[in-house]
Amino acid sequence: MGRGTSRAQGRAASSIAAIAAFLSFTAAAPALAQDSAEEATTAAEGEILVTARRREESLQDTPVAISAFSAETLQERQITQTQDLERITPSLQFKPAGQLSGNSASSVVFIRGVGQVDPTAAVDPGVGVYLDEVYLGRAVGGAIDFGDIAGVEVLRGPQGTLFGRNTIGGAILVRTQQPILGEFSGRARVRGGSENLIEGFGVVNVPLGETVAARVSGGFRKRDGYVFRVVDGLDLGNENRFSLAASLLWEPSSDFDLFLRADYSKQDENGAPFTFAGINEQAPVAAIASVAAGCPGATIPFAPLTPGDPRFGAPNVPMTNDIRCANDLQARGPFVNGGTAPVESNSEVWGIGATANIRLTDVASVKLITSYRETESRGIRDGDNTPLLLITTDVAAQSAQFSQEVQLQLDFGSVNAIIGGYYFNEVTDERATVPLAFPPSPPVIGSLLAGGPGSRDLQVSRLKTDSVAVFGELAWNVTDALEISGGLRYTSDRKNYRGTVLNLFPATLPDPNPLPTLATSQGGPLFIFSRPFQQDFSALTGSASIQYRWNDAISTYASYAKSFKSGGYNTRYNAAPAGNLPVPFAEESVTSYEIGAKTNIGRLRLNLAAFQAEYQDIQLIFRQGVVPMLFNAGEARIRGLEAEASLRTSWGLIFDAGLSILDDKIKTITPVPGATATVTPNDDLPFTPDMQANFGIAYAIPLGGDMTLTPRVDGSYQSKITFITGSIPLIEEDGYFVGNASLTLKLGNGIEVSGGVNNLLNEQYLIQGNASLATLGYAERIFARPRSWYVQVAASF
16 A cells, blocks of 8 residues: 555654654743643643543542543544544544445444444444443444533443443443533634535523523534545545534432433435455456456356356456456546445434433432434445446444433442443334345346346345343442442343345346245245344443552552443345344453553643453354355454553643553454354454554643633554454555644634644545455455645634
8 A cells, every 4th residue: 555654653753753842842941831821720730520430530530441531622632523532542443434334424433452343233333432321322323523512531441330231342421511500601613624614513501590501502514525436526525414402401409400402413425435445356246247347358157158158267357457347457546436336325313311310318319311312324335436336235224222221329438339220222224235246146147248237135124122231339448548349230132133135136126015025945035034033142240440549649450340242133145044044143242451550740640551351252254155244253362551641731831642552362263164254363353453642732822811822733643453354455554643733823702713734744544444355356445534724713602
């Protein structure tokens, strides 16, 4: 790819040298900023409060590896959505456009090498995303724009006691800003920039009496894409989205408060910005498509062709620069797409929620969290990104979830406890259809040779999840310095699946209406029986920690945690499985051991963590022909070191930094009869770079009165990363450094003007990749957006 690790490391080294020089200058000139921004002083002196243990406590007193960011910090560092968090969070990978989805909003999230690469409804994510303490069950719902938020916490490592569902890698907690009693206030911002960027956001807080307040916000974002599609001029990777939210806070007394919130978001975009990465010229499907298109010299060994026909032979596509040939000469560069199939990416998400806090006595209180959410999405992608038809995927889903949580929180002074129960119900209807030049049967091959259509796989699925859990955790302050805590959670998940799976030939046939009901063994076309299938999963997971506070500035801890993620059923088939029964996969689990130190020396905060995780029964993707299937077929060990530092000086200097070093080892891969492994013990786990580092540095320059001018530089480095299970160099990122710069002028009357450049060095690097080279023959990838600029005006009252 020509973007070697050495170049990225060189840029990182240059940036670190620049930081050192800048720090030397600012350290020698504190007199220039004796009247520095009061805001920076306040931030330095105030403690950061987090809710990682489902109660509010200081970040430095919590024996959990946490990255905590206020709304102000996120704004300053240009973190505008959940996927940006990976730039400032150790061990976090948050990628858009999950493999096989074609939807830019379908996220793939990993923490410490644990997550899930398949974003479809049949598979649960490995990292839980929570919005105001409500678990978001679908990958599409986890992509959140940061509008009116109070802060974000990223919890690293298994969170199986207090958060439960699918948090074997960790959890991301997004907290929105609650209404403020007795205050009429608001803020708004407008941003414009390159690629016709136009963005707006506004929020207003309205008091409705002494005990009630409301808050309403809304925003939109539009920007041109950065990948040009030749066939129709579409710009892929464009942004076209808007969101609305409203909330109400009622606090009639200090013993009761009720928080109600509703949100809605929609995006309607052209498609994920995938581009061509490569083709295996000996893959059967690539050869079939080439022969059908008339590629000179291409051969296949399938009837109705027979020996003696020049097109008959082992699957092969010659390296001829001909648009009819599926070979590597189809490459058009990192920002040009040669596909011709329809593409789109859209989603619509809404939800309502209520949180009530009831104080029963001086030591006991109850919290009730109720939520209902719906998600609808569709993503279509041309998987091969060529004028030929190798494979196209069209995935649409509608999902509805309801959750109810009850917590009893107890505070006896030296002993704190939480006891709770949780219920989660989700129903998802998914339709996936896959036109492709396969299978190599005489009717399909004959049609393709005559210029006709191939076949089309159709999978209509209904998936239902019911989850019930009870949990409890107790923390005992044995002395003022020593705390011991432990907790357990029992979870019972029930997964139901009913699928209608068949192959339609020719592909131009409409979906059958009504859908057929008989399987192939019953004389029908269905690959699996059209009836409900059910699996039950249960697990007892837990956590324990011991923390010692050496003094007000330093504390250390050691912890243990175990979490699990339930299994399910594979929903993708291109042929009938044994007995016409869907292929199940079981739960996977992570057990983690961690030590850490948290320090707060003056205005410098430095937190360290080291861990080892045992990843068992990993749900890995194998291939059965052209179809990706999940099997529990691996065990791995992951070790890591993490560090985060934050400095807020009294004279205007702001410095933040983070670092993670990961060492992953796949211990075993279990062979699966009839399936081809995509990974070996010599490969890396996906989304597990050996190193991630980030920094942010700013300096608030007083201009007199309340005016300040703040230049800022942010940078992030990442070493080599793979995006799928297995090693395919075509879609691996070798490593990169990305820098951003901004300048903010605060006028002191609530008006703020800022501007900046993202990807300042115009680094070309990958953010996503996918491939199926053996049978289908394609590889695709997404490059990050090139350098861009923006200007913004904001006002508040």
